[in-house]
Amino acid sequence: MTKYIRRAAGLCAVLLVALLVNAARVQVFLASSYDDNVANRRQAIARYEQPRGDILVDGRTVTGSADTGEQLRFERTYTDGPLYAPVTGFASQLYGTTFLENAGDEILSGTDPMLAPLPLWNDVTRTQNPGGKIVTTLNSAAQRAAYDGLAGRRGAVAAVEPATGKILALVSTPSYDPAELSGTGPSATRAWNRLNDAPSKPMLNRAIRQTYPPGSTFKVVTAAAALDAGVVRDLDARTESPDPYRLPGTTTSLTNEVDGCENASVRYAFEWSCNSVFAKLGVDIGLGDMTRAATDFGFNDRKLKIPFSVSPSNFDLTLDRAQLALSSIGQFDTRATPLQMAMISSAVAGGGSVKAPYLVERTTTQGGRTVATTGQRTLHQAMSPATAQQMRELMTDVVREGTGRNAAIPGATVGGKTGTAQHGIGNSGVPYAWFISWAQAEGSLEPAVAVAVVVEDAAADRGEISGGGNAGPIAKAVMKAVLGF
């Protein structure tokens, strides 16, 4: 019997080995694929186990975390949800993250290895870092002024600091409260469906993710290109420009809404926004110099991140002469985001150099130790400093005595350019009102702010829509907020 007992014991040993080998298979070799299975809740549980780090504006947090006591414990809250939604985005337990919540997720959720006090510290102690903080470049007063100025109309505002590229305001309206999407309950699902179905697209970040025909505001690019290329040497010399201007190779004539544009000087044409003069100027500059100028200002850049990506603004690289003429006054296929137009205004104010716009000043641990700082970066020199100086003159004239008088601020030098962009089939759509500007306090060495405003006001009368009338006061309010006036 002993022999058979030993054999039975051998069977038990085989069973033991089978269990051990299988346990090693599941716990070691298949572990990572099981951990990453979409149906495995552990990653989500770990992610929401601690409060999410905060996003700061002007040293004040605009986010928070609520302890729900549920399995996914902490839910995102927002102190001023709709105001900062284009910056923060949402952090939803159901629908993922967007914008800063997305780009800074590793810092905010505490998974960024840089948050650890020592390298590999978390691997040794097997703890998670508390969520870090993101300090933004935003100016809360400017953000508020822009949001209030738009007053719920469809539109957007982008404001940057010309010397550095810091984004001071980034507003898109109508907005939404991202807190509605934070949780997992049926209310989050309802909010998600409602926001996605809404015709006003409240979750669309119009300041960076929507491109508009820039209309006359694009004349800044055309004028700068003309000066840099030597096509125009004297701002006050008369140009050989007919009114109306027949587009080359077509029978279509381009008219102006103001008088005095025939053979008008560039100064006059810029001040009063003569389409005929700038359309012809674009053709005179030529496709090569025009596309180079547009690209230097930031058009056609697919890689811009602030740190989340910005939709590329478009200036076509192959155009016939008629198309080039229209493109040079910001029509045809020319499209720009409000942030792109703010960058153009900023380049003029800042001596011709285009700074990379950025939204994150620095990231810190929860305790305040700096993890990373965003450095200033120059993207391009879009025009010579001399040209920039002439462009400043032109834009200042617009505000002093031209179409942009609404934006004048006592005690500051303000330059601007209005735009009213046609769009739709046969230009049937309600035009977009543009205003781009910059401001420099008197006695200050540097311009404080450059801003772009677009209002796509479907409700207003056609005659009422103009860059100076609709968008100008908003730009003025934002500039005043930054200047502290």
Add this chain to the structure above:
Amino acid sequence: MIQPGLPGTTVVADPPTPAVRLPRRRGIEFTLIVVAVLLCVCGYCAVGLARHGTVPPGAAGYGAGLGVLALLAHVAVRFRAPYADPLLLPIAVLLNGLGLILIYRLDLDTPADQAAPIQLIWSTLGVAFFIAAVLFLRDHRVLQRYTYVSVVAALGLLTLPIFFPAVNGARIWIRIAGFSIQPGEFAKVLLAVFFAGYLAANRNALAYAGRRIWRFERLQLPAGRVLGPIVAIWLLSVGVLVLERDLGTSLLFFGLFVILLYVATGRTGWIAVGLLLACAGAMAVGRLEPHVHGRVQDWMHPFASIEAGQGPNQLAQSLFSFAAGGVTGTGLGLGHSILIGFAAKSDFILATAGEELGLAGLSAIFLLYALLVERGYRAGLALRDPFGRLLAIGLASIVALQVFVIAGGVTGLIPLTGMAMPFLAQGGSSVVTNWIIVALLIRISDVARSQYDGTAAP
């Protein structure tokens, strides 16, 4: 080898006192018990520290309670079974203590369902049974007299739940005064007694009556006359499966019988017959019973429900748990095995061990069971009487098979069948039964080691 033809039913008289006595090893047992209790207290504190940052207020009480229980059991062993194997009791204490920790830890995630206090009551009851068995059962050979009483009692216990309503698809519980009892658990011990008694008496007839096939000695088929009992047991297993929908218990009974039959007769023919019958039964039941069919499908495709968009099923959640543990585990109290949901504290308790203690802890638990089984087998080898040998092998095999069936099930090695992890899982009947099994092994090993005369076992 015991001589063929020696009547197995007669109770072998105690041999004369051997010249060489084995050391009693009670001091080692005591030391190991202290270590086991301390380990359990550490584990209990670890849960509290991980969850609340403080040592749980009940830690001292828990340690004292477990210590007193273990000490009482140790005293009983010291007085009535002084030669017993010194490893059996410490292993049982450690496993039972660990089970209590795991259940207490899962209770933290289910505030509405507190299972640990009830489990503690059952553990106390189990130790009481253990002490009673050690005190009153002076010699295991007495049990051989009750061979047929045992089988009748076992059948009675097994059929009892049929008259009670099914719980979660299985008809294995009876409810008395708020307590759920699983009579099938107690039937295991009774069946082991019956198998040992029956086979000790009839093993020669079973071993030598048969016709050869293909002229090979080894492939000798048993005679039809003695096939009766094995067919009866097979029918019993299938009956349990069909009537009570309890795949695990029927697998256990049948496996136990085949092992003991082989050990008693040494005939591989029995194994072949047993495997054939098992396959036939499994295929028939697998096809006819949707319950069993589903288990096999789950085993082959554990993530099918995820791909179908219905979320992970229990087995998938269990696999996620083990995977989350990795090699070193998350630490006690820090895993999320509660996601398994229903039966997380009973059938799936091992997933909590796997997640929070990791592969290292899980392997340690497997090795504790292996040691327990090995000690049972060792006692069986050292004994001289066939009944005692078969009983020891049977009881140890119950533990081995049970561990394999449920651990293999929750780790995806074999189709999942509901069964309690010995000592670890929530379930009063199971923990009481396991304490009785350990008591019987203590008694058998005491006889085996006190009889030791310096020569190898026959």
